[in-house]
Amino acid sequence: HSKIWSWLGQVRRDKKVCISSRSRGFTSKRRVVGCVAMAPEMSDVELAKSSKVLMVGAGGIGCELLKTLVLSGFEDIEMIDLDTIDVSNLNRQFLFRKRHVGMSKAKVARETVLKFRPDARIVAHHGNVKDSSFDVDFVRTFDVVLNGLDNLEARKHVNRLCLAAEVPLIESGTTGYLGQVTAHVRGQTACFECNPKPVPKSHPICTLRDTPDKPIHCVVYAADLLFPRLFSNDPNAKSDLDEEDAVELSAFTRQPGESPESFAVRVYDYVFRAKIERLLAKEEMWADEKRKKPTPLPAFTDLVPEGPTAAAHGFTDVNGDVNGDNTTTLTACKALGLRDAHAAWTDVDAARVFVSSFARIVARDESNGNHRTDKFDKDDALAVEFVAATAALRSANYGIERKSLFDAKGMAGNIVHAVATTNAIVGGLIIIEALKVLRQRKAGGDAGGVATPVPCGPCPYRYTFVKQHKSNSRLLEPMEPDPPNKSCVVCGAARVELVCDVESMTLGRLIDEVLKKKLGMNAPEVNAPETILYEQDDGLDDDEIEQYAKNCKSTLANLPAGGVRHNTALRVSDFTQKFEFDLIVTHRPGEEWDEEEDPDGYVLRGDSVSADNTAGGDDTAGDANGNGAVAEDVDDCLIADDEDEIKAATATAGTKRKRDENDDDGGDAKEIRIE
Numbered sequence: 001h002s003k004i005w006s007w008l009g010q011v012r013r014d015k016k017v018c019i020s021s022r023s024r025g026f027t028s029k030r031r032v033v034g035c036v037a038m039a040p041e042m043s044d045v046e047l048a049k050s051s052k053v054l055m056v057g058a059g060g061i062g063c064e065l066l067k068t069l070v071l072s073g074f075e076d077i078e079m080i081d082l083d084t085i086d087v088s089n090l091n092r093q094f095l096f097r098k099r100h101v102g103m104s105k106a107k108v109a110r111e112t113v114l115k116f117r118p119d120a121r122i123v124a125h126h127g128n129v130k131d132s133s134f135d136v137d138f139v140r141t142f143d144v145v146l147n148g149l150d151n152l153e154a155r156k157h158v159n160r161l162c163l164a165a166e167v168p169l170i171e172s173g174t175t176g177y178l179g180q181v182t183a184h185v186r187g188q189t190a191c192f193e194c195n196p197k198p199v200p201k202s203h204p205i206c207t208l209r210d211t212p213d214k215p216i217h218c219v220v221y222a223a224d225l226l227f228p229r230l231f232s233n234d235p236n237a238k239s240d241l242d243e244e245d246a247v248e249l250s251a252f253t254r255q256p257g258e259s260p261e262s263f264a265v266r267v268y269d270y271v272f273r274a275k276i277e278r279l280l281a282k283e284e285m286w287a288d289e290k291r292k293k294p295t296p297l298p299a300f301t302d303l304v305p306e307g308p309t310a311a312a313h314g315f316t317d318v319n320g321d322v323n324g325d326n327t328t329t330l331t332a333c334k335a336l337g338l339r340d341a342h343a344a345w346t347d348v349d350a351a352r353v354f355v356s357s358f359a360r361i362v363a364r365d366e367s368n369g370n371h372r373t374d375k376f377d378k379d380d381a382l383a384v385e386f387v388a389a390t391a392a393l394r395s396a397n398y399g400i401e402r403k404s405l406f407d408a409k410g411m412a413g414n415i416v417h418a419v420a421t422t423n424a425i426v427g428g429l430i431i432i433e434a435l436k437v438l439r440q441r442k443a444g445g446d447a448g449g450v451a452t453p454v455p456c457g458p459c460p461y462r463y464t465f466v467k468q469h470k471s472n473s474r475l476l477e478p479m480e481p482d483p484p485n486k487s488c489v490v491c492g493a494a495r496v497e498l499v500c501d502v503e504s505m506t507l508g509r510l511i512d513e514v515l516k517k518k519l520g521m522n523a524p525e526v527n528a529p530e531t532i533l534y535e536q537d538d539g540l541d542d543d544e545i546e547q548y549a550k551n552c553k554s555t556l557a558n559l560p561a562g563g564v565r566h567n568t569a570l571r572v573s574d575f576t577q578k579f580e581f582d583l584i585v586t587h588r589p590g591e592e593w594d595e596e597e598d599p600d601g602y603v604l605r606g607d608s609v610s611a612d613n614t615a616g617g618d619d620t621a622g623d624a625n626g627n628g629a630v631a632e633d634v635d636d637c638l639i640a641d642d643e644d645e646i647k648a649a650t651a652t653a654g655t656k657r658k659r660d661e662n663d664d665d666g667g668d669a670k671e672i673r674i675e
Contacts, residue, residue, distance in 0.1 A: 042442075044435055048073035051438050054139065055079035056129050056158055057148030058105040060418045061172055063095045064427030065148055066109055070117040072431050078123040078142070080134060081106040086379060092420040130157050130522050136578055140165040143441060144434050147171050152197060156490075156520030157577060159184065159192035163491055164578030168437040172430050174422045179466035181429040183437055183481060186491065189461055193520075194485035194492070202599040205240045210279055211291060212394060215403050216411055222390035223376040223412040227383065230267065231361060231373040245278060246270070254362075261308040264358035265300045268351065272297040272393050294397045303351050311336075311352040312359040331381045332356035332389075333405070341406040345392050350402075354389035357382050378413030387412050422466060429464050429476075436461060489519075495582040500556070500602035501590040502564055507533060508552035515572060518604060521579070527571040530561040536575075556585065 042050075053074055055062060058081035069077055085093075085100045085108060095112040096105070106124035113122060127133070129149075139145065139161045147169060149155050155171070162169040162184070169184040171192055184191050207213075208221045229239040229252050239252075246252060251270040254263045276296040279285065286293050297303065304311050314335025332338075332353045338345070345353065361373055361382050376383050388408035395402035409415065462478040487494045498514060507526070511534060515524040526534040534552065537545050556564035564570065566587035573580035593601060 045073035047435060047438055047442065049075050050442070051143045052076040052141065053078070053434070054142040054145045055148065056145065056154075057081055057150065058109045058124075059083065059089070059148060059150060060092055060420075060423045061148035061174060061426055061430075062105070063093045063109060064423045065146060065172075065430055066113055066122075067095070068427045068431050069146075070113055070120045070122075075120045077120065078125065079106050079109070080125045080127060080129045081109075082126070082128045092418055092423065094420075129154055130576075132576065134161075135576060136161055136164045139167055142167055144437055145169045146430055146434060153517070153520045156193060157522050160490060160574075160577035160579045162186075163191055168441065170430050170433050170437065172426050174418055174426055174466075175416045177419055177422055177467050179422045179426040179429075180464065180468075181426055181433055182463045183433045183461040185437060185461065187484065190482035190484055191488060191491040193490040194488040195482060204595050204599045206595060209240060210285070212398055212400065213292070215391070215395065215401055215407075218391040218394040218398075218400060219387065219403070219408055219411045221394060222387040222408075226271065226390055227376045227387060228374070230358070231365065233374045245275075249274075260359035260362035261312045261355060263362070264312070264355040265308045267358070268300045268354060268393075271390075272397055273299060276397055292399055295399070297347065297351075297393060297396060300351060300355070303348055304355075308355050312356045314356065330360075332360060332385045338405075342404050344402050344404050345389070347393070347396050350389045350392035350396070353385055354393060357385040357389060361386065376412065378409060378415065384409045384412070425466055425475075429466075433461065433464070489581050490579060495584055497584045497586055497605040498602060499586045499588050499605060501593065502556040502566070502585065502587045504590055505556050505602060506552065507554060507556060507559060510556070511552065513600070514602065514604065521572075521574045522576045523574055525573050525575070527573075528559070528561055528564060529569065533559055533564075533570070 048069075051074065053069065053076065055065060055069070055077060056079070058066065058079055062079070062081065066077070066079065081104070083105050085096045085103055085105055087098070087101055089105075090096055090098060090101075093105075095109045100108045104124070104126040106126050110122045110124040114120065125134070145158065145162050145167055147155060147158055149158070159169060159171075163186055166186055168186075169192065171182045171184060173180050182192075183189060203217060203220055205225075208217055208225060212218055212221065225239065225241055228237075229241050241252065249270060251274075252267065258266075273296045276294045280293060280296075285291075301307065314330070314332075314337070333341075335356060336349070336352055338349060338353065364382070365373055373380070373383065376387060378384060385405065388403070388405045391408050392402045394400070403411065410417070461481045463481050465477040465479070467475060468477045484491060486492045489496055496519075498510070500510075511524055511526070515521045515526075523536045524534070525532075525536060534548050535544070537548070540548075551559055564585050566585070568585045570583040570585060571580065572583050
């Protein structure tokens with residue numbers, strides 16, 4: 001690690017840097033691995049100074065990257081980040097301090113870096129990279145884009161912007177001690193979406209609702225089913241929890257004049273007691289001896305002796321004083337004196353947190369008017385407490401190992417905790433790859449067609465993995481990049497097939513779940529052979545907006561112009577991403593679907609559907625559904641791949657990706673040489 005920083009320091013002094021395949025000496029006869037050759041006419045520092053860079057993301061990787069950029073000579077930098085600083089960021093994102101909590105990450109990072117590099121020109125944008133202001137024309141003004149994002153949807157969007165603008169993209173990712181850096185240059189390497197990426201695994205609704213047997217089932221039930229059912233902005237929204245008995249009892253509907261505490265207790269008594277008793281009455285469900293019967297919890301008033309009001313408001317503070325009415329000022333755990341986030345709660349404590357967090361969310365929503373909680377957010381302390389308490393009580397029902405508040409937050413938010421050293425290494429690797437891209441870009445002519453001659457030959461791009469193979473003791477594993485995939489939906493000529501029941505799939509669900517969530521589109525528009533089914537509402541007349549809203553509520557079969565039937569070809573486009581493709585709809589009747597095998601109720605297929613398929617073979621994508629998880633880092637640094645995906649990438653490569661010659665496991669270790 002110290003050698004890397006020593007090397008970066010030498011780069012700033014215009015020295016020649018080579019990574020030799022030998023540990024002793026260097027001559028022109030020996031092959032040089034990953035040489036960053038510096039012609040006298042333009043050193044790396046001069047190349048950096050003459051380049052304009054866009055950074056997307058100022059979190060775990062972003063902090064390391066911005067620091068390394070300015071110390072490597074880059075002076076013209078713009079960065080985009082939507083997030084604000086949280087206390088949990090401070091142990092790794094070293095550009096931030098406690099006084100910065102709640103402030104913009106991008107703006108604080110800029111201010112901090114300017115203190116030790118005041119001559120740098122850094123522009124910070126506190127906003128979403130998917131905003132219309134950051135369009136293709138905006139991206140085209142940069143020489144290279146460096147990604148440090150924390151979600152797959154935004155990364156797809158940036159990939160498509162870079163393809164349309166013909167600007168190289170350097171992707172990166174870390175998860176724990178693993179990391180990677182990849183270069184994506186249109187026409188020369190695969191784009192980010194040429195190869196499939198894993199998505200969060202779907203769980204059958206019936207398992208989550210009636211027969212959970214794993215901690216993740218309890219957490220997903222709490223975050224994805226119960227939470228939106230109770231706190232959704234739309235009181236008429238349908239839910240998989242609205243079974244006949246729940247509707248009859250109005251179990252999830254607050255009654256006029258009912259206090260938040262009383263409503264919370266009523267939900268508790270239904271979910272953890274009455275519902276369980278009804279399930280036990282279905283004897284056929286428990287005929288399988290391997291399926292363990294659940295146990296109803298005691299009524300809330302029997303379990304919590306002080307009653308719902310005291311539980312909701314808390315007891316005493318650390319000084320022994322009564323907290324009083326603090327439902328709008330404290331979190332549930334603070335009010336109840338539960339300070340240890342790593343401790344597993346008892347049934348009593350979980351019930352108290354359930355009612356207290358529930359009442360506090362309701363009170364907050366009432367005070368905020370139309371700005372309701374709506375969806376689970378891992379950065380919302382009350383939401384996390386509610387989910388953790390619900391999961392703990394469900395675990396008690398079904399005899400499942402219960403998780404702590406800390407663990408439940410990680411599971412609900414798909415959090416994989418970052419390692420600062422991995423982020424630092426990846427930040428340095430991004431700079432190395434960016435310099436290669438910039439040198440070739442300058443030598444071959446920039447976007448405006450003006451060539452800047454550079455005598456030295458361009459270095460080949462590399463995909464570099466950090467600690468990919470545990471067996472060979474290598475810290476870094478460089479591999480040849482994948483070529484462009486002709487069957488890629490985004491940069492190739494592939495078509496996507498959607499298999500669904502056209503009698504039940506609505507256009508709105510197709511847009512939200514398939515196009516936006518699965519395929520990462522930002523502002524999709526849908527055209528049928530005979531008519532336009534959906535357009536973005538910018539500049540539309542009121543009657544057009546009304547018609548498209550009506551279309552979204554309609555099933556595919558009942559849409560205008562004869563509807564969408566078996567083998568209908570839809571033309572889907574996204575102007576903001578300069579992205580379009582054909583979507584072939586294949587009808588499969590609802591009775592043929594198996595909820596266990598296809599919990600989504602539809603399947604995406606095609607030559608290369610990056611959201612759902614796993615890799616198979618050297619240059620093609622297979623049909624199997626991927627079940628890996630794209631995790632979010634607690635520090636908002638990019639999680640490109642989890643361990644399963646990195647292994648899959650290695651298996652996919654076969655003989656196509658290989659190490660450089662003489663770079664075998666038994667040889668001398670690589671040495672960073674500075675001359």
